[in-house]
Amino acid sequence: MRYRHIFAWTLVAAATLAAAPPTVVAAPRRTNCPQLSGSWYGDNRAHLQQVIDERGSCAGRPGHRPVAAFDWDNTVVKNDVTDATISWALRHDRILRPASWKNTSKWLSDAADTALTNACGTGVPVGAPLPTATSPRCTDEILEIREAGRTMSGAAAFAGTWNHRRTVPQYAWVPQLFAGHTVAELTSYARKARREALAAPIGSTRTLGTHTVPAYVRYYDQQRDLIRTLQRAGFDVYIVSAGSEPVTEVWSRGIGVDARHTIAIRSVLDRHGRITPWNQGCGGVPATRGEAIPYIDGKRCWINQEIYGVHGAAAWLRQDRRHRTVVAGGDADTDVTFVGDATGAHLVLNRHKGEVMCRAYDDADGRWLINPMFIDPLPRQADPYPCSTSAYNEPDGTKGPVLREDGSVVPDHEDTVY
Structure with missing residues (x-):
C-alpha cells in the first residue's frame, strides 16, 4: 500500500x-506465445x-x-466495486459522522451540506457510525450525491470550479466518505462486499432507501x-x-x-x-x-x-x-x-x-x-x-x-x- x-x-x-x-x-501464428x-x-x-x-x-x-x-x-x-463497498457500508453502519459534511469535499454545496445534515442527523457523536441501516433518508442522500451529483431535492451537490478532465467531485467523494477509518478497516469492508457481490445472482438488485442498485459483481472471463x-x-x-x-x-x-x-x-x-x-x-x-x-x-x-x-x-x-x-x-x-x-x-x-x-x-x-x-x-x-x-x-x-x-x-x- x-x-x-x-x-x-x-x-x-x-x-x-x-x-x-x-x-x-x-x-503468422507464433506457437510459443x-x-x-x-x-x-x-x-x-x-x-x-x-x-x-x-x-x-x-x-x-x-x-x-x-x-x-x-x-x-x-x-x-x-458493475462497480466501489459502489458495492458503499452499499455494504451503508447497510452495516460503517460511515462515520463528520464534524461537518462540508469538510468531506472541497466542492460540496451548501444545499448538499444541509440535505446531509438534515437526513443523517446529529444524534451520534462526531466520529461515531451513522445509523444508515435504519435511516433510509440518510442513505438516499449519500447515494444520490454519489450517483448523480445532486441532492434528493434535485439541487446541485457540488459547486465551484475544477478541471473536468482531471477530476469529478462525486468520484473523489467516495474515499472521503470513509475518512476516519484505517486502510485495514476499509479493506475488510471491501472483502466482505466482494464475497457478497460474487455470491449474488447475475442480474440481482437490492433497494437502499428509494434507490435500486446492482447486488452483484462478476469478473469478465474474457478479461x-x-x-x-x-x-x-x-x-x-x-x-x-x-x-x-x-x-x-x-x-x-x-x-x-x-x-x-x-x-x-x-x-x-x-x-x-x-x-x-x-x-x-x-x-x-x-x-x-x-x-x-x-x-x-x-x-x-x-x-x-x-x-x-x-x-x-x-x-x-x-x-x-x-x-x-x-x-x-x-x-x-x-x-x-x-x-x-x-x-x-x-x-x-x-x-x-x-x-x-x-x-x-x-x-x-x-x-x-x-x-x-x-x-x-x-x-x-x-x-x-x-x-x-x-x-x-x-x-x-x-x-x-x-x-x-x-x-x-x-x-x-x-x-x-x-
Whole structure:
C-alpha cells in the first residue's frame, strides 16, 4: 500500500515502434506465445493475439517489458466495486459522522451540506457510525450525491470550479466518505462486499432507501483470460481506476494483479494511519481534496508518473512510444485519454459513452477494438454519437466537438457494435 502517513493539517504537497495497423490474415501464428481463449466480438480476439505475438516476450524482442493497463469497473468486472463497498457500508453502519459534511469535499454545496445534515442527523457523536441501516433518508442522500451529483431535492451537490478532465467531485467523494477509518478497516469492508457481490445472482438488485442498485459483481472471463495471457507473454499489467485504491486492490488480487500494479485514488493518512479527506496528487499537483485523481487526463498522468517515472507538468502530456502502454482497455469517457495513448490496441467495451465511442468508431490509427459488454450488453444506441458537436468533455465542464490530432472534426457515428 502506497500512502503518505502525514498529519492532515501539515499537508504539502512502450515499447519499440509498432508495425502497421494489424492485419489479422497476414500475421503468422507464433506457437510459443500464450494464446487467448473465450468468445469475443468479431476479430477482436485475433487482433489482440496479434499484438501479444508481436510485442510480447515470445517475439524475442530485447528491452523493457511491455505494459498493458486497464480500467477496472465495467471493464474487467461487470458493475462497480466501489459502489458495492458503499452499499455494504451503508447497510452495516460503517460511515462515520463528520464534524461537518462540508469538510468531506472541497466542492460540496451548501444545499448538499444541509440535505446531509438534515437526513443523517446529529444524534451520534462526531466520529461515531451513522445509523444508515435504519435511516433510509440518510442513505438516499449519500447515494444520490454519489450517483448523480445532486441532492434528493434535485439541487446541485457540488459547486465551484475544477478541471473536468482531471477530476469529478462525486468520484473523489467516495474515499472521503470513509475518512476516519484505517486502510485495514476499509479493506475488510471491501472483502466482505466482494464475497457478497460474487455470491449474488447475475442480474440481482437490492433497494437502499428509494434507490435500486446492482447486488452483484462478476469478473469478465474474457478479461481475466486476457490479463493472464498478457502476463504470461511478459507484459506488466496494471489496473488504473477512479475508485478507492484499497477497494480496487481487494478485487484486482482476484485476477493476479498485485497492489504495486493497482493505481486508484490514494488517500492521505493522518499520523494514526486513518484516512483523511485529502488525496495524493499527480503531475506537480500536491496533495489536495481531489483535484488530480485518475480521471480522463488524470489517468494518463498517474500512468506516466507511477509506471514510467515522469513527474511534474510533463506527466500530463502524451509521452514517446517507448513510454506508453501497448494495450489499454476501458469502457467510459474517464478512460479515453489513456486508452488512446496505447500503441498496439485500444480496447473499448461499449457502454454508450460519447467521447470514447467517438474515438473508437473513428478508429484513426486502425487499432481501436470495440466489444459489447460480456454480460448483459446494452442494445444499440438509436441516435448517432454527437462527435462533431458535443461529445468532448472540455476542462471547464462544457461540451464540444471531438477533434483528431490534426485538428479535423470527428464526424458523428452510428452505433454498430452492440
